[in-house]
Amino acid sequence: xxxxxxxxxxxxxPAPTWVSTCKSISETIIIDExxxxxxxxYSAKRNYGLKTxxxxxxxxxxxxxxxxxxxxxxxxxxxxxxxxAFRRIDNFLGKELKHGETGNFYTxxxxxxxxxxxxxxxxxxxxxKNYLKINYPxxxxxxxxxxxFLNKINFYSDIxxxxxxxxxxxxxxxxxxxxxxxxxxxxxxxxxxxxDGTRGIIHAFGMSFHSFLVRSKLWHMQQH
Numbered sequence: 165x166x167x168x169x170x171x172x173x174x175x176x177x178p179a180p181t182w183v184s185t186c187k188s189i190s191e192t193i194i195i196d197e198x199x200x201x202x203x204x205x206y207s208a209k210r211n212y213g214l215k216t217x218x219x220x221x222x223x224x225x226x227x228x229x230x231x232x233x234x235x236x237x238x239x240x241x242x243x244x245x246x247x248x249a250f251r252r253i254d255n256f257l258g259k260e261l262k263h264g265e266t267g268n269f270y271t272x273x274x275x276x277x278x279x280x281x282x283x284x285x286x287x288x289x290x291x292x293k294n295y296l297k298i299n300y301p302x303x304x305x306x307x308x309x310x311x312x313f314l315n316k317i318n319f320y321s322d323i324x325x326x327x328x329x330x331x332x333x334x335x336x337x338x339x340x341x342x343x344x345x346x347x348x349x350x351x352x353x354x355x356x357x358x359x360d361g362t363r364g365i366i367h368a369f370g371m372s373f374h375s376f377l378v379r380s381k382l383w384h385m386q387q388h
Contacts, residue, residue: 165244166190167274168217172209173197173227182230188239191218204323207282214277224273228305235300239274247295248274254306257313257363264357264364265350265371266306270297286323310366317374325381334386335379343379348372 168191169183176199179192193216195209214222221244225231231239235250242248249270254261261267272290280292307313328335351357352368360367 165221166219167239167242168193168213168219168222170195170210170213170217170222170224171227172206172213172224177227180225180230182236186231186236186239188242189223193217205285207284207288210282210288214275214281217277220276220278222275222277224275225302226304230303230305232301232303235302238298238300242274244276247272247276247279247290247292249295249297250274251297251299251301252304253301254304256306256367257310258308259363261306261360261363261367263359264352264355264367266304266367267355267357267360271302273302285327286320313366313370317370317377321374321377321381324378325385328378328382329385333382335382337383340376340379340383344372344376347375 167188169189170193173196176196177194183189183192193213195213249272252269252271254266272295275290279294280290282288283291348368351371357364357368
């Protein structure tokens, strides 16, 4: 059996060079913003990929993600029984984050398109209970610069705030303060983000700031 590789990107790109080492991939689908603009609805783009793929089994990767050699070997010998969540290793500001929000993060990326669909406008997830976790990593080149990190926080908080607004979800001063504080406590202390040193506190504050921006923007939209 064969796999369709589906890549979501802002601008058209060629197929990654590593694809030639993965004999199970028989089709590569590049979905870029110019061909498929859906107002930053990433679930819609991924579901579009599922519909257009020739194969039932689909592998989703982003342009800043690369499968590890172990993952490629796994794909070449995949038994085609369950959807698979792979561990994603984030390289943040030039170094791997081993703790915090992304320190033990698994994401469903190898999917039988007949078993479900993606949900959520941003930070979308595949909605299914039929999956296994496999510790063959995807390497994620996350935020090579601090300014790139800030820009993405602002960009994704816009999308999330609009998504919540469309769902008629309300917020208030208590939620703005509570979610912001608890996000930092969870990532920096509970998930041991402090063990990643300076990068750990920058990332924890950044994720906390994202929560602050989402609810602040949502509150502002509610005033009109």
